Amino acid sequence: MTALAPHIAAFLHVRLPAEQGASEHTRDSYSYAFQLLFTFAGEKLKISPSSLQLEHLDAPLILSFLENLESVRANKAASRNVRLAAIKSFMRFVEHRVPSAIEQVRRILAIPAKKADIRLVGYLSVDEMKAILETPVPTTRMGIRDRAMLLLGFTAGLRVSELVGLRLENVSLQLPASIFVRGKGRRERNLPLCRETAQALRAWLAIRGQALVPELFLNARDKQMTRSGFEYILRKHINAAVKHCPSLGKKRVSPHSLRHTCAVVTLKATRDIRKVALWLGHSSIQSTEIYTRVDPSEKLEAIEALTPPVLRRGRFRPPDKLLQLLKSR
Numbered sequence: 001m002t003a004l005a006p007h008i009a010a011f012l013h014v015r016l017p018a019e020q021g022a023s024e025h026t027r028d029s030y031s032y033a034f035q036l037l038f039t040f041a042g043e044k045l046k047i048s049p050s051s052l053q054l055e056h057l058d059a060p061l062i063l064s065f066l067e068n069l070e071s072v073r074a075n076k077a078a079s080r081n082v083r084l085a086a087i088k089s090f091m092r093f094v095e096h097r098v099p100s101a102i103e104q105v106r107r108i109l110a111i112p113a114k115k116a117d118i119r120l121v122g123y124l125s126v127d128e129m130k131a132i133l134e135t136p137v138p139t140t141r142m143g144i145r146d147r148a149m150l151l152l153g154f155t156a157g158l159r160v161s162e163l164v165g166l167r168l169e170n171v172s173l174q175l176p177a178s179i180f181v182r183g184k185g186r187r188e189r190n191l192p193l194c195r196e197t198a199q200a201l202r203a204w205l206a207i208r209g210q211a212l213v214p215e216l217f218l219n220a221r222d223k224q225m226t227r228s229g230f231e232y233i234l235r236k237h238i239n240a241a242v243k244h245c246p247s248l249g250k251k252r253v254s255p256h257s258l259r260h261t262c263a264v265v266t267l268k269a270t271r272d273i274r275k276v277a278l279w280l281g282h283s284s285i286q287s288t289e290i291y292t293r294v295d296p297s298e299k300l301e302a303i304e305a306l307t308p309p310v311l312r313r314g315r316f317r318p319p320d321k322l323l324q325l326l327k328s329r
Helices: 005-019 024-045 059-071 077-097 099-109 126-133 141-155 160-164 195-208 227-241 246-250 255-270 273-280 290-294 296-305 321-328
Strands: 178-182 188-192
Touching: 005 024, 005 077, 024 059, 024 077, 059 077, 059 099, 077 099, 126 141, 126 227, 126 246, 126 255, 141 160, 141 195, 141 227, 141 255, 160 227, 160 255, 227 255, 255 273, 255 290, 273 290
Parallel strands: none
Antiparallel strands: 178 188
C-alpha cells in the first residue's frame, strides 16, 4: 500500500506552484476538491482521511464521488467537471511517481467529463454599470478606493485575482497611462488606461498613504485587498445602485461580470474578436468566442449580408362561408 498524504502534499505545494506556476486561486480550488474527495472516501470506507492509501482512490470510488456531488451536494455538471479535472491532474502527477499504479491511474484518466449546458455569459448594460460606478462617495477614502477598483476592473477587464494582486510598481500614470498585468498561466500584458480610470487611480494614490504591502488596493486595515473583500465591496454598491437602477436587482452580478461587461462593450466598439482576446489576455481565441453569442450585432451583420430568395407573392382568400359551414358539419 502507498501512503497518500506525501503525494498530495507534494502535488499541492511543489507541483502546482513551482512546476506548473498555478495561481493561488487554482491551488485553493484543487485543495477544496481533495477535501471533498477525502471526506467522502473516509466515510465510504469507514476510515479517517489521514489513513487513506493511494490504492483506495480507484475508478469506482471516483465515480461514486462524482455521483455524490450531483445527487447529494446538488452540484451542476460544470462543478463536477472542475473536481474531476483536479483529480486527473493529480493522477498524472502520481503516474510518474508511482509506476506500479499506472493501470489504476489510466482508468481514472479515462473517466469522461460530463456535458454541461453552455449558457450565455452574464453582463451588465451601460446604464447598469454606470449606476454601480456612481454609487461610491467620491469625498471619502473608501469611496475613492472603491470607485478606482470598480472602474479599473471594468475598463481593463481584469480578473478579480489580477485586480487585487495589482502592485504599485505595475501602474504607470505618466502619459500614456497604463498597467502591467500578469494574468492566468503567467501570461503578461500591458493595458492602456482611459482618462477617467487614470484620474480615479491618481485620486486613490494621493490618499493611499504608506503601507507594508506592495499591492495597489488596500482594505480598511491597510492590508492587501482580498477576493472576498472585493466581492463584499461590489455587493454593497450593487445593493445601493438598485434604488436608481431596478434592473440590477434581477441579475446575479459577480466580480467576473465586470470582465464580461468589458468584453461585450469592446466587441461592440471594435467588431473584432481578436482585439477582445488580446485585451482580456486569452491564450486562445476560442475562449473569446462566447461573447459573439451574446452580442446580437454580430448576427445582424450576417443577416444583412445574406440575399434572401425572391418568393412568389400571394394573397390570402378566405373560404366561402357557406362551404365552410357545410364542411364543419
